[in-house]
Amino acid sequence: DAGITQSPRHKVTETGTPVTLRCHQTENHRYMYWYRQDPGHGLRLIHYSYGVKDTDKGEVSDGYSVSRSKTEDFLLTLESATSSQTSVYFCAISRGPDSYEQYFGPGTRLTVT
Amino acid sequence: GESVGLHLPTLSVQEGDNSIINCAYSNSASDYFIWYKQESGKGPQFIIDIRSNMDKRQGQRVTVLLNKTVKHLSLQIAATQPGDSAVYFCAENISTGGFKTIFGAGTRLFVKA
Numbered sequence: 001d002a003g004i005t006q007s008p009r010h011k012v013t014e015t016g017t018p019v020t021l022r023c024h025q026t027e028n029h030r031y032m033y034w035y036r037q038d039p040g041h042g043l044r045l046i047h048y049s050y051g052v053k054d055t056d057k058g059e060v061s062d063g064y065s066v067s068r069s070k071t072e073d074f075l076l077t078l079e080s081a082t083s084s085q086t087s088v089y090f091c092a093i094s095r096g097p098d099s100y101e102q103y104f105g106p107g108t109r110l111t112v113t
Numbered sequence: 114g115e116s117v118g119l120h121l122p123t124l125s126v127q128e129g130d131n132s133i134i135n136c137a138y139s140n141s142a143s144d145y146f147i148w149y150k151q152e153s154g155k156g157p158q159f160i161i162d163i164r165s166n167m168d169k170r171q172g173q174r175v176t177v178l179l180n181k182t183v184k185h186l187s188l189q190i191a192a193t194q195p196g197d198s199a200v201y202f203c204a205e206n207i208s209t210g211g212f213k214t215i216f217g218a219g220t221r222l223f224v225k226a
Contacts, residue, residue, distance in 0.1 A: 004156075040218065041218070042202065042216045042217060042218040042219055043157070043202070043216040044216075045214070090156050090157070092156075100145050100147065100162075100204075100206045100208075100214065101147060101159050101162060102147075102157075102159070102214075103159070104156030104157045104158070105156050106154075106155060106156055107155075107156055
């Protein structure tokens with residue numbers, strides 16, 4: 001988890017409320033990713049970023065948006081949380097397109113009631 | 114920390130024995146593979162990688178074997194220790210046509226002392 005922090009680490013929220021998760025890195029890596037991890041599904045990519053203000057969708061992007069205004073910060077927003085978004089969310093970073101090794105943060109457990 | 118109560122295939126081994134964890138990957142175009150280890154309450158950590166032009170790669174106490182004919186990957190852990198208890202994921206990466214990484218569902222390794 002060195003160099004990557006996520007906040008908050010735990011959150012309980014109600015259906016319909018907006019939620020923002022933050023990922024912060026001190027490694028100056030170009031690529032940042034948001035995954036969700038659910039039983040039976042492993043890690044699934046939500047969105048990723050390949051530079052400041054450059055983002056793209058992953059396989060489960062519906063209901064999520066992201067922003068990256070600085071190299072070190074990548075925000076994941078649930079505009080209107082639903083119970084199906086209850087999950088553990090991981091942020092990851094990597095150096096670039098020729099370096100697929102990803103370094104993961106400690107995760108955020110989000111519960112939507 | 115964060116963890117997910119995954120209902121995963123489980124491998125139980127005696128301390129000191131060798132462990133073999135298998136993974137079937139999905140895409141014949143995948144050209145780079147990584148094994149990750151996820152301990153309870155933490156994010157995944159890189160263990161070892163292998164490119165598709167190789168059949169075998171060794172690290173410290175770990176060996177990865179790649180069989181492209183049957184799209185199979187295995188992770189061998191020598192002299193398994195209690196600290197090896199974790200969930201292990203394989204990840205396949207496709208370098209053409211943009212970024213794409215697919216994670217397997219994982220295998221839980223339990224080491225008996």
